[in-house]
């Protein structure tokens with residue numbers, strides 16, 4: 001029977017059917033739902049790792065031990081796991097190993113638009129790219145077969161529109177779930193120079209074999225419609241191209257984006273008058289064609305930026321001008337922290353104190369938006385801590401006394417702790433605020449080592465943030481509730497004034513957690529003197545009608561933060 | 577049959593995702609090929625959200641381009657206006673008459689346009705409903721999404737039971753009663 005399935009759910013289904021036994025990942029949009037769906041199959045052991053590097057290493061270990069294993073990440077997650085991945089290319093596998101990486105053209109939910117196909121080439125690892133949910137499942141299974149056949153990790157590349165679209169998938173049974181034989185084999189698995197030099201030869205030989213395989217792989221398909229126009233494409237752009245051009249073009253769809261065939265491309269191109277390469281982001285396929293002497297049209301008429309579309313393809317390939325009516329300007333609607341968000345209290349205070357804020361990635365990145373506008377920098381996960389250390393070393397003590405880092409609990413576990421160790425070790429005096437909302441919020445509420453629950457929701461040991469910070473040498477660790485704004489302000493002032501490093505753990509759970517039960521709704525009474533202080537917190541439930549602040553009862557969740565901000569006690573709670 | 581394209585727009589947190597899943601599952605039960613494009617991540621935090629449902633004999637792209645939507649199902653007036661360039665010339669709009677101020681309006685950096693419902697009717701065949709009141713009547717203001725599915729369903733040839741069966745399969749048990757009520761109120765509005 002066919003089922004409507006999210007691309008990511010179909011990858012998880014592919015894992016199940018391929019007999020995968022171990023999945024270890026760190027969440028990241030648009031890849032998160034692969035692991036969240038894999039955990040629904042009892043046959044697969046799944047976990048959230050503290051970061052992508054750990055997740056990849058767990059999967060590599062499982063594969064060496066003889067299980068089929070997978071790790072999943074967003075594009076920038078691949079940067080974090082690059083170290084083990086490049087060397088796993090040398091060791092090869094025992095049980096199949098697949099690394100699912102989801103790129104985000106258009107940056108729906110990301111801090112950059114990197115094209116992870118370059119990693120395939122750089123690490124000499126084969127890469128498959130599906131274009132709908134059915135292929136997500138089939139390619140996942142094919143990836144495990146290829147991994148074992150060619151003794152290599154395999155990348156499965158997704159993009160947001162493939163990961164987050166639903167289409168029909170035919171379900172099959174689970175196969176191949178027996179463990180492979182494990183035996184000690186240092187020449188293959190101990191990568192020190194003497195062994196690695198030999199393994200590198202194997203890697204190059206494997207690449208030649210894979211290049212040959214690419215010429216005849218069933219993952220690459222040709223659709224000859226007897227047309228003059230030829231399209232070479234892969235992934236979601238294939239879907240756009242088919243929608244835009246139907247039978248007006250011939251198609252070479254590359255399911256294998258690394259390594260790519262040469263003769264197949266040459267033969268295809270020879271039958272067409274004009275060949276276009278359709279690919280989002282970098283000219284990866286295009287350059288391969290050009291290096292091999294195939295004359296194709298690519299980025300000179302398309303774009304390096306953002307997503308492609310059906311209209312763009314119609315316009316460029318068919319010369320079909322689509323009238324683009326300029327819409328009247330209307331207010332934009334950027335994302336905001338939820339009504340009741342615990343981070344709001346922290347940023348309200350930081351903004352009020354006029355501090356320089358070294359930011360990080362999570363829901364709290366939204367503290368950079370108006371009216372809070374409290375964040376100075378956001379680079380990558382963990383950088384809030386280490387970059388602030390750099391700022392302090394560059395500009396000195398006085399600057400440091402007006403500087404804080406903000407980092408979420410999950411992000412701190414991911415890569416904040418190493419920065420903190422750097423501060424202690426190298427005699428820094430930074431103030432780091434851990435925004436402990438007891439969850440990984442931004443990516444849709446995953447558990448992490450600080451929540452005390454596993455991915456299955458089972459109770460487990462909980463990392464004690466206070467003890468951890470003390471253990472690495474921070475003597476000033478203060479736990480404070482960010483909604484008690486008066487006390488929180490006092491704590492921030494005290495800790496930033498010190499000549500030693502401090503950690504403030506801003507503790508209050510995410511408003512969307514089931515365990516959080518705020519009741520009633522807040523209302524603004526006639527004690528209001530229209531000072532509009534409450535608006536400074538940027539709660540989406542507080543808006544202005546006829547020049548006065550009002551609280552929208554359908555949006556307020558009764559968290560009470562605004563009551564603590566109002567200087568005239570004009571905001572009261574109405575119980576439902 | 578030519579592929580039909582429905583665009584569902586709203587504000588992150590309003591439940592557009594569930595609506596598009598109900599819609600997608602209702603149309604497959606009729607034997608169509610279906611693609612549904614969802615939004616996860618950043619914009620779910622109160623930003624503009626857009627999901628697409630496309631169905632027909634064979635659907636390639638999960639995405640709807642400008643000028644390509646047969647219908648816009650809008651959960652909020654300003655978002656309906658924002659989606660207007662995506663509507664086909666003879667397309668239809670179903671819109672919840674609720675207004676939710678975006679942050680630039682709240683902080684006074686922009687003004688929420690006036691009389692949006694009327695302006696929409698001038699540009700397209702528009703049905704405006706107070707889905708929030710109906711959802712409250714059903715027992716939960718969050719059921720706006722299913723009320724709107726109900727409004728949309730009444731002009732469709734898919735039988736009533738197919739919709740309610742799909743809702744039963746898609747919605748968690750404890751919210752089922754409210755959602756079935758919400759659907760009925762939308763359907764009979």
Ligand SMILES: Cc1ncc(C[n+]2csc(CCOP(=O)(O)OP(=O)(O)O)c2C)c(N)n1
Nearest residue numbers: 028077361362363408409410411440441442
């Ligand atoms: C290397 C990397 N991996 C994953 C992500 C995706 N991501 C963005 S924020 C975030 C975690 C946020 O959780 P937390 O730090 O607890 O903050 P919250 O969102 O709960 O406020 C993740 C996983 C990323 N941006 N970069």
Ligand code: SF4
Nearest residue numbers: 338341363441510511
């Ligand atoms: S999901 Fe939680 S942490 Fe994220 S903005 Fe909403 S309340 Fe804040």
Ligand code: SF4
Nearest residue numbers: 539556557559560562
């Ligand atoms: S209006 Fe006040 S009580 Fe309601 S959610 Fe916003 S800050 Fe919390």
